[in-house]
Amino acid sequence: MLGALMIHYDRTLSHFPSSPLNDWCHARLDDVYMPPYMLLMEKDKGSFKKTETQITKYQNVLNQQTFIQGEAGSGKSSFLAKLVMDWCGIAKTTQTREPVMIQETNYAESDTRAKKSTFFDDLTSLKNFKFVFYITLRDSVKVFEILQMIREQLIDEIYSSQEDREKAYRLVNEIMKHERCLVLLDGLDEWKSPDDRHHLPTLVAIHTQCDLVITTRPWKLAEAKIPDSKVETLLHLEGVNEPFDVSLRILRCREDCTNSEDVKKKHSAFVSYVYRNNLCDLLASPMLLTLIVQTWAEGTELKGNKCQIYSLLLESLFKKANSEEDHFHKTPYPCLKETRYIKPNIEHFNRFSEAAFHLLFSEKKENSLVFGIEQLTQYKLYERKDFALRTGILSATRKASTLRSSSSFSFVHKSVQEFLAAYYIACNCHVIDEVIPGYLKRHDNSYRDMYEVLIFLCGLNISAANELSILMNNADCDCPHYLDFHDGFQELILDGYKEAVANEQDGICLALSHFDIDDENIKDLYNIWASNPSVVRSFKMEITEKYTRFDDENTESPKPDKHNSTTESSKIATRIEFDLSSCDELTRLYIINNASWGILIKGNLYIDFYFPQPDVFILVSDALVNNCITY
Template identity: 45%
Template sequence: MIAQFKDHINKTKYTDTDNKTAAGQDEYVAKCKELIESMKKLYNKKLNHLTISPLDDYSDEKIRDVYMTPKIMAMRKDKKAFLKTEKQVNTYKEVFLTDNSVNPRIFIQGEAGSGKTTFLAKLALDWCEGVHGSIASDNSAPIFADLDALQCYEFVFHITLRNSVNQFDVYTMIEKQIMDSIYSPTDREKAYELVSEIMKHQRCLVLLDGLDEWTGPGDQHNLPTLVVDHIKCVMLISTRPWKLADGKVKHSDIDALFQLEGINEPLELSKTILSRLVDKEELEITYSAFTLYVEKQKLRELLSSPMMLSAIVCSYADGIELKGSKCDIYILLVESLFKKANSNKSTFTHPPFPLFTRTEHIQPNVENLNRLAEMAFHLLFVNERENAIVFSIKELKKFKIDEIKDFALKSGILSAQRTASALRSSSSFMFIHLSMQEFLAAYHIARNANLIDGIISIYLNRHPKAYLDISQVFIFLCGLDVSCAERLSSMTDERDASNTTTSTSRYSSHAMFNRTILEGCREANANGYSDIALKLSHFYFDNNNIIDLHKIWENNAANAIVLHVHIDDMKPLENQRISPGNDECASQITFDLHSCLELTHLELSGRCILGKVILICMAVGTVYSVREITDARCLILPVWAHWNFRSALF
């Protein structure tokens, strides 16, 4: 299919234009080739380097020298939602084509720091390299080595969406971010006309990075759009999962969806980064010690995130050891950033939270931290959404950050960029990463618990699906202050339980909220809070979460409204079996439903579920119906519950 696609491109390249004379056609072809070369120069300058340490902005390397192939899983379209499959995507062809048909709108979702931005940057650079750098795409070829698939697109436009807030037309974004960077003001009008012609007649790939950091003008624009004439353009959009789960992006808007789960060989990347940080003769010894450290502290899961990996590796190289807490890592990031701006050292006599005990560079700058955290919170929870990520000097003055602007910029916790306009030029600001802004917002909430029943409650009422939007803030809060996290989980669970959107969106939202609560519980445990009691009423169990999520179930059985247990026949639970009833057997996971008076929906699916299912009328205590699975277990349900058993054992 790729070969046929390329043949079609080669036949129509630069020739599919209307009413052009031969001379005009020659000029058009020349201008196209000139633009392609200019775009490649721009991308090689703008995208070619990657910061290998979140602790040091000046420690960067060429992407190709440190890039590790991503782990991307295909998602399949279901009636209710997109469901992750076990199929790993290893070629660009698999991203662009489904059943030999081109996907016009492709989404790649992944959590903060999973490598979405780097993947799109590497794709653009692979396009720049051209077919001469291509490796034949067969089963033995490296992952994403089929560069010939990229040559099906004559033009690849790379757009950073947070720099195009309040713009919704992709053509305008290309004008502002690409054409204005290539052409002088006197040449731009002709350049705009050229790119308009190109998007009408040439096969183009538009890379839109960071949908979750973008808002369009008004409520009617939930996605950047192409005009009708640009039908030959394909859009590849990266986003965090919550953006697709909130229901504003319609099911029909998504032609293909992929889940980016980090990198394939995290230890190999760890060694590559270590090779940049330690002497060559010490590398093997340091790397062996690092792998033992990762196993001892149970950090392997965090290493799948490139951002977390670089923080863990670089801190280890500096002699700092971590214990698997995301909060610990972000406190380390803050500590290291502050050190760049102010090298004074001092420890806390009374640290605001236990995690701050070992820090040395935060205490001398704690007032700066508190101001930045207050601004981070208000930008996310009070400001209009279009000003939440990228903001102006007005916000800096409002929170007196203008007084410490040099510190914030020198440390790197804030970054700035020039914004040109017809009247004047000015600066816009943003945090080093959205996840850093979310961590600081959580820190501010933990210091001001009254905000949960105040500003946050108002925010959640104003934006009914925003409880998904703040998932990262919630997870950080679980590691900082358990009581605040428990209160917020109760408030967000109420929103999740009252979700009145379509069944497709509702299912996605419940599943997303399950993952958020589960991640919050894990973060609390990593920080020594083993008795956290988070609220959850909709439970969706599968092979991957059954053990950890069951611990949350034990505290929430009386709150449970929905219980779905789906055990994949192809992935047995290492001899663990599910028992919907009382059970003394330690090898089995048991759901005792005696106290589940709120339960309205129950669904059990899979071959690992054992038990005798007995429906008992709770009001009179008599058996309503019996279905025999084995003679070992019982399931007790209120008769008003909707139940659906799809287990193959029946």
Template identity: 30%
Template sequence: MILKFIIGRIGIDKTSGEELLGEILKSNTCLLVLDGLDEWQHPERCHSGERIPHVQTSWENCTLLITTRPYKLAELKIGLSKIGKHVMVNGVSNPEKLVENILSRLNDLPSTGMSHNPEGTRTLLNHELCIKEIQENNLWHFSECPIVLAHIVWLSYKRRLLTDMKLSDLYETLLKERCSESCDKERCSESCDKSNSSPRSKYKEIIPTLSKIAFAKLFAEDENQTIVFEIDAEENVNFESQKTASLESGIISCTNVPGDSPQYYFLHKTVQEYLAALCISKDIAKCCSHIKHTYKNNRRESGISLSQILIFLCSIDTKAAEELSKEMNELFTDFCDRYGYPFFEARMLQDTILQGQKELDRSDYSGRNLCLKHIYDTNAATVLNVKTNQSRLVSLEINEILTEYKGTDNVLDLKNLKSLKYLRLWTKSVKDIIGLNLSHLVECSITFETPQLAPNLTSTFYNNDIECLQTLKKLVLSNLTDIHWLHKDSERKGIQKLFKCMVLRRRPHRGSEQKGILDLRRLGNLESSYRSWIERNILLRCGESTSV
């Protein structure tokens, strides 16, 4: 095969060419580059048992460089003894330059694609505008995968990368392009069955199978088998019959270390998440139940990792998206109950739900809303304007530390938040809080920027039975100047538990005759260990020196 190709390029007769080339390859140092092992077929007349392209043993000075997709090397199970050096190319160091090079070559092509202006004349594409378009479509993360980036540039070149495309449509187009390319290669092969090689039929055959595998592996019990995994042939009969087509499309790939089972992985994690979303849309109840079981028993995370799947579902199946949003909120609540409130992840959850709602509104006009039980805002005046059922809110965080204070004395009304378990408030504008329901509170952290009497908040603590705080694990009150409610019936059952989870940060009120004095004498009946704990925490956390 090598001789035939090179002789054809030289343009001399076969006999003379073979003799000349044979002498050159024997006596000179040559590099033979064979591009695309995954597209190579062994010559029918060759009787060698080699499973890869081979050279004459007399070509001692020749180095053979073979390029291939990883799955083909794994499929052939070639031993390391037959490979001088194995190099895996994982990406490019400068994807911007790659886009520029691809467009440069496409612009050199004679009037192909759809790069024409309304007048019918050809318009050359600018690589900077192309990169901007890819970034605006949230696809630049594919820049780490050269083959996918090349496809996206190709879509842009053909004007198929539209700004208003739904995310699921964009990924569907991308995967269909992969199938189309593999079918084009098949048509070039003499052994191709042309009746079964259309991109549409191949896509319909392999996508349902791959979506089930994507879901099963992404939510496997063993977290180490989610991205790179083995596929059991007996459990995945359909995949065995479609493995070649799946691998040739490049949607899924395979590597193999001699002595180990083949390891599979999808083109990109977001491709796996898109396929998993397709699987969920086919059986919502069963898949959500499986996700819930996996996270509660085999994951120590809050469910934020489901974010990308939710975004896909918002444009695939709005009912499935609604159900998954409920599941994500429940998983987040369960995580908070077990490990504490993760304020940073709470913001990520809200951002995901709001982004998903925008995607859902583009796909569904029925007014369906995603579930959101955990709210974060930087403005106390607008925090409860988010579309959600306030009575079901589980956590509320308001952080005005970086917000410009305009001097309004607001009272935060929380009377509708009947199920609130986690409250985190750092405020400049709020001077008092009304309607705080203590019955379900697990963590409560309230920080006023300046010392406040907050009579309504104080009254809430004073008038509620201390036993309603049995679920409380953490209580932080900073710059609350009136803490006389602590003195009320201090010997009652449960007050000692409250003191164990309580932190007081108190700055002395300016102008007070009792400046810097906190009277704990009425807590004298407490066990000495609890009293010592309270005194120690107050002393260590006061902004100024304090007498006890």
């Protein structure tokens, strides 16, 4: 069984597409993989707080129950795949008693060699596990027993006859009772419990020798009602640790990079291109990094917004099935203006978008990501199934069954489904009032699963995004917060604001009730503030002397506050003003301003300290008093 399992992993996890634009172009995981930038989270008053402690060894990951959280495309799945392949190497060596050999790509010259990483090189830490079971949770929706998942995803894939499978079922059960095993559960955010009692996939009581590593998006961990006692270790995966080293490895895998001097020149040009177009923030995501490298190498330059990137990805997929070209002569969506292969396939594009939306916001959440023929028929995709599979927009997985063969379907990546759903909302704004409120009522905290949709919508249709942000902001305000002022919703609004600006959208009025202002975000939050005073519930500002003033070189001044007509634009460069006079919903106020430049908090704000609102408090520094705070 051990040998068969390692063969299975070698076939399914050792290679992966080296370009999001070409499913046929694969590379060995070892050739392009670089370790992630992963940080330890520590418990703090009932929640978890990110630390500066970087995780660089497997021994710090492999505890009784470890959670790894990270946003879409941050490299959670590839990290688990690399862990599995490292275990296969050490397990095979242990069986054959041969010395450990770590494969390394031979490069022509040392000066262009990608740096050999010392991160996660403690392979002997994996030696303690007799078996490693890798499970993708999206393929086991409504199954809560981990043993059952192993049966369906591994045993049924490895063995063909029912007799062999039955023997293997019994053997796995005995192994998990007596041997130390590692179970990897990938994608908790893509899993749905079959009932209200199970918030996590479970091991039966006798499988005490098993350790768990579970990956998820951050919102799911907050929503899943998991007690602190169940989280032995929480790690936050930021993305790629050394993105330019990864880009060098990707370029080396291309056929048009024939020698080391060629690669060196191309990589230098790529680095300049990234800095020139402010794409550094996107490089943390392995998926987007690969897309940016490959599109640049093919001659297409990106300008730094997500909608453009996903439009390019989709038109590249469409090109596989239909290479007919045509341009949009007039389109309200800036990201589609330069595309060539979407317009000839616009009917497919519209149907895929409609299905993506209705599946994502369906009543049965278990069908939102992985669905069957019934859903394809219901959303009029069955007749387009072959086209969708040829393009790679949909992927199909055969279900193991002794009675009949069947397939389950999913979009190539959840973020692609979210972009398509956002496009459908942009074209059909009425669904914001007709469909989404019901979805928010049916599923607790489901607004957190809409974060990426809102960001895409900000780049496509800012009016619709403004309206959707109101619903989501209201839902956020109705949820208990574990942090003093916000639980991540502000970061969503900031990302949406930046996406709208990148797509040259006018009329940005995204809703936000909880403001947490610091040195880094004050410029953008000042602009977002303009449309929100009437709904603001908490206002926190903590500015230090280190902050760069608005009038410094190469720093744009924020726009004047639309709610304060007396603000002189000439003074904005050296002073900004927050008018609290219309903040009727304000219940929490916290201000520290140690900057020497002008920040004015003004307004006829009346606070009765004897009124039963215990959250109202003010901390005012001397510098703020000197800068004229009035109530």
